[in-house]
Amino acid sequence: MTTRDQHRDHAAATARPRAVRLHPLTFVVGAVRELIALLAAGAAGLAVGGLSTAFFFTLAGLAFGLLVHVAGWATFTYTLYDDRLELRRALVGRSVKTIPRDRIRGVDISAALPHRLLRLAIVHIDAGADGGEGVLNAVSRQEAERLRRLLLAAPTASPEEPARAPRRVLARMRPRWFLYAPLSGAYLLTPFALAGSFLGTLYNLGDDLGLITRERVEHVGHGVVGLPRAVVVAVAVLFVLAMPVMSVVAFALFNWDFTVYERDGSVVARRGLVTRRSVSLERRRLRGVELTDNLFERLTRVARLGALVTGLGDASHRGRLLPASPRPFAADLAERVLGSIPAPLVGHPPAARGRRVVRAVAPPLGLAALALLAGRPAVAYGCAVLALLGVPLGLDRYRQLGHATDGARLTVRSGSLRRRQVVVEHGAVVGWRIRQTLFQRRLGLATLVVAVGAGDGACPATDMAHGDAVALAARITPAWVAPFLEDGPAADR
Amino acid sequence: MRRTHEPDGGTPHPPRLRPPAHRVARRAMAHWAIESALLWALASGLAWGVAAFVDEWDGRRRWDGLLGWLGERAWWLPAAVVAAGVLMTAVTPVWRYRVHRWEVSADVVYTRTGWFSREWLLVPVSRIQTVDTEQGWIERLLGLATIEINTASHAGSSEVAGLPADVAARLAEQLAHRAHDLRDDAT
Incomplete structure (x- = not known):
């Protein structure tokens, strides 16, 4: 997209907005995956059965796949109107997807390896539950940045803004933090996941080519059972040794150069080595943060930071603001993104x-x-x-267990093996739910669930004193709760 | 300012929520009873099937210890399920009726639901996204309806069951209107 095009787009108030195609190289990145799979299959077919029919099928499939991708590129257009974004697809059936611009909650730019080589990017447009999600599979990087700027700009902002608003780095991860990877369970399991997916791919590929028969599987099974014990032990030891190393590698792959910066009223998190992801979270939609850690991370004073954003799908992945990092650092970023965290936490009754x-x-x-x-x-x-x-x-x-509130935010903490502290703005509360089982009633306890229109929707404060639960709700939203309070001597003290 | 955070809840008169003003329709008890009876009848049928299966199987005497002891008394299972079903069908509708209450003030929907455990739910009208009225076939027979109030959060979504159909329809329309007028952009 040239600057002249941009000018034309900006002057779109009078002219009819132009329908734009994706980048011409789209079909290349689209076909790369098929290409690799088919090439591998073709090579395997060649090795096993010479120029067998399987190989010709492979070639035909490749040609067909390319054709589909080219046709898909030719028939897909997107148009940016003043009030909406329209995605038109006309390959098999005609479909028009309309995303109202005021519904757009986030624009997420990522680039897998083929995209990066061709200097392209994928744009995910998130529009909350009632707007759905739009994906632009490959556009040039400049176009991706332009779209993000245009789509996330406040509707009133004038289009003559400087092309690049000042960008302020809020946090950047230090390489030393890669060593925190083994502390988290998920990354420790990566060797197993890798081995599993590798074996699965191998099996599927072999199955497709008719290489896997019952006898062969049984043969392999007998072979494995018949292995000397020393080999089995050696493989197991290798796996155990590989776990921490691989976890660091996987952690580095996903979180390489994790940077959080601020631009145009959005908080942007960029990360990743091979696939570079950058997620923009609109600041006014950012209603809270959560600090999570597990037992080992707590012992080493490490925590992870996530954002609670209204209408963000797949929040646990995309709302990530910091990977495992020193707790004071995470808390500091939380304060700069959201504001002060209420402290100290009030414990719950004995x-x-x-x-x-x-x-x-x-x-x-x-x-x-x-x-x-x-x-x-x-x-x-x-x-x-x-x-x-x-x-x-x-x-x-x-x-x-604990909770606290100040003038603007409340915070709730629970869990031990996996501890989670949620900080939410008062304005994000969409309801109060107080739950009390018969057992809790006998102990005078109740669980206060803060319903929030962001994240997974609920922050439970488990086992508060029943009176405290009511009082907390009444303090944060007096207008909602006060009409329903019992008139007692304590009611308006 | 009210005292809010006493670690031991030691305030002499901590604030309490009063029950919402309105009970649900008496017919709701019939609804819950029919529902519970049907559910437990199904469970008894399943239990009977399991018992018959175990009885057959037990002929081979392959279990010992607790399992064998249980296997010999397989027919206790459907009996227990039937007894529990009768008890639940007799007790829970009345219990529920005593707990279930609702009230709509100027800008908050306040409900109390449950029986063994109770839930108080406060949903401000300004945060309501959609209001649905629903009628299952039992409810249609009894002239009842359920109002479902949805907010951006699953935890903040409320359900008022057992309302007379006309009250429910009026209330739903009224709430939808007011929600539209009051709606603020919290989500």
């Missing part, structure tokens, strides 16, 4: 402690009793040990 412990201990204890009755003492002992471990777990769960 009656909640017993409840946490009972709930941690009871399930394994029950299983142990059942196992004992069923005559399986080994299982019973295992469960009894788990029940014993449940005591410190329950105590810690109680210790982590």
Whole structure:
């Protein structure tokens, strides 16, 4: 897109907006995946059966795939109107997708490896639940940036804004943080996931080519069972050693040069080594943050930061603001993105402690009793040990419970093995739910669920004193709660 | 300012929510009873099937310990399910009726639901996105309706069941109108 084109687009108030095609190289990146799969299949076919029919099928499939991609490119256009974005597709059936511009909540630019080589980018347009999502599969980088700027600009902003608004870096990750990767469970499991997906791909490929027969599978199975024990142990040890190393590698792949900066009223997070992702979160839609950590991360004072944004799909991935990073750093970024975090947290009444412990201990204890009755003492002992471990777990769960509020935000914390502290603006609250089981009623406790129109929608403050739960809701939104308070001596003290 | 954060909840008179003003229709008890009876009848049927299966299987005497003991008494299962069903069908509709209440003030929908555990739900009209009225076939027989109030958050979405159909229709229309007027951009 040249500057002249841009001028033409900006002058679109009078002229009819132009329908734009994706970048001409789109079909190349679209076909790359098929190309690789088909080339691999073709090579395999060649190796196994010479110039067999499978190989010709491969070639025909390749040609057909390219044709489909070219046709798809030729029939897809997008048009940016003053009030909406229209995506037209006319390959098989005609379809027009209209995304109202005031519904657009985020524009997410990413680039997989083929895109990066060709200097292209994928643009995801997020428009909340009732607007749906639009994807522009490949546009040039400049066009992606231009679209992001235009789509995320406030509707009143004049188009004559400087092309590049000042960009302020809020946080940038340090390479040292890659060492935090083994602390999180997910990254530790990457070697297994990699091995699994590799074997799965191999199996599918072989299956497609008719290479996998029952006898061969059984043969391999017998071969594996027949391996000497030393080899099995060696492979297992290798895997265990590979876990931390691979976790660091995977962490680096996803989070390379994680940078959070601010531009045009949006907070943008860029990350990734091979696939570079950049997610824009509109600042006025950013209603809260969450700090999560697990047991190991807590011991090393590390936390992850996520954003709670209204209408952002797949929030756990796309709302990420910081990977595992030192806790003060994460808290500092949270304060700069959202504002001060209410502190100190108020603990919950001692009656909640017993409840946490009972709930941690009871399930394994029950299983142990059942196992004992069923005559399986080994299982019973295992469960009894788990029940014993449940005591410190329950105590810690109680210790982590807490809530606090100040003039503008409230915060709620819970969980032990996976602890989560949510900070939400008062304005993001869309309702209050107070839940009380019969057991909680006898202890004078209640769970206050703060309904929030962002993130996963609910922040429960478990086992508050019932009166405190009501009082907290009444303090944050007096107009909603006060009409329903009982007239007591305490009511208007 | 009210005292809010006493770690031990030790205020002499902590604030309490009063129950919402209106009960649901008495016919709602019939609705819950029919629903519960049907559900438990289905469960009893399943339990009976399981018992018959276990009875057959038990002829081979392959279990020992607890499982064997249970296997010999397979027919206790449907009996227990039927007993539980009768008890639940008799007790829960009345219990529910005593708990379920609703009220719509100028700008808040306030409901109390549940039986064993209770839930108080406060949803401001300004945050309502959609209001639906629904009628299942039992409700249609009894002339009842359910109003579903949706906000941007699943946790903040409310349901008022067991309203007389005409009240529900009027209320839904009224709420939808007011929600449209008051709607602010929190989401």
